[in-house]
Amino acid sequence: MMFRNIISLVLLIISVILNFKHGWDTFNYKKNSGSDNIMNELGITEPMIPFLGIFTIIIGILLMMPKTYFIGNLLNASSILLIMALALQAGNYKIALIEIPFLALPLIMIGLKYPFRN
Structure with missing residues (x-):
């Protein structure tokens, strides 16, 4: 249980930093x-x-709060999926492939749940 929380916390920190960046x-x-x-x-x-830009920063904020953690991850996955779809439409398969690990991140975080939540 503690190991899952630590992994979840590390992924949360990475995701929030990436969204703000x-x-x-x-x-x-x-x-x-x-x-x-x-x-x-x-x-x-x-x-x-x-x-x-505003949408991406709002997602980072939503991820930090337990009550909005799920919706933040859902919006994050949706925005990454949108970028992948736009890349495929433009014929840039490289961008779409690069985004796959970033799409997996919020989905894994949803499964792990918010760290240290009672």
Whole structure:
């Protein structure tokens, strides 16, 4: 039981950090030409970018609270699935394949449940 909680906590920390990092990077996409190219290739328009950044940060916040842990993971998995679908639509199979472990992360976290919850 304790081992499961430790694994769950480690995955939670990784997921929250990734969400905050990706949210922050989304707001600063123009500083990174690679991000700009990927957004254009996936068909993500410039007006959608702030919403995507805010959404990603909100997911990170939802993951930290026990009552919103499940919905945060569900939204996280959905957003990753959306990115994979957009990549496949654009014909970029590399991005879709790279996202598979990131899709597995919230699904595993749902199964492990929130760490140290009574």
